[in-house]
Amino acid sequence: MEAVFVDKHYNLVVECKQGSKKACYELYRLYSKAMLNIAFRIVGNVAEAEDVLQEAFTDAFKRLKDFRQDTTFGLWLKQIVVHRAINLLRKRKLDLVEIEDGHIDSLPAEEPWDDEDIQYKVAQVKEAIKLLPDGYRVVLSLYLLEGYDHEEIGQVMGISENTSRTQFLRAKRKLNEILIQKGITR
Structure with missing residues (x-):
């Protein structure tokens, strides 16, 4: 049926x-x-x-x-x-690099946002996401904002599931670096 x-x-x-x-x-x-x-x-x-x-x-x-x-x-x-x-x-010739298993650095645990200035921080995060390289931004957006899992992202983008996971982890790390530079997070 x-x-x-x-x-x-x-x-x-x-x-x-x-x-x-x-x-x-x-x-x-x-x-x-x-x-x-x-x-x-x-x-x-x-x-x-x-x-x-x-x-x-x-x-x-x-x-x-x-x-x-x-x-x-x-x-x-x-x-x-x-x-x-x-x-x-x-x-645009999106460049995603295949990574071998086991070469993903662990990321520090994330701390919750302070509720006082959540709107300001959300706007800053949106701006920081725009600064990510295309590959990072796409995987991060598909995973976090659109709800795709890494297998689906891999199929849509023609990359391996592992590459999707790697790009996502790198995107989170890069986003964190950008936010630290902007003084949004410590």
Whole structure:
């Protein structure tokens, strides 16, 4: 038996499949901001994220007949956005280095954030993430912000699961260094 997910926008998807431009626009309106944020976290550039967004929606609307509701429209679209963003980075010749097992340094335990200035620190962390090299930023974003596991990241990016883990650990270390330089953490 095939799983069918309840999608609160099912009717819009059906109308879109039937050629309703209004329904397509409504789907775009509902999902564009979230998808732009996902694209931006991966590519790190607003203009490129906007391009990824437009291409992803164009792809989605062209392939809507293939959408079979074995997931929600939002998750299906998110996959398209992530793949488009990763492909853009590949065009930029994203450089990830394979690491042999056992060469990962252990990281110090993280301390909880002080609640007094959490908003300030969140903004500083977002700015620091933008300073990470592409490979680090992408793996960190996919893992922490998008909820992908290392196996999925490896498949999406065409790298090994171990390389994803290594890039994630290095990204955390580099992010910590940036935050220390900015005086955000000790």
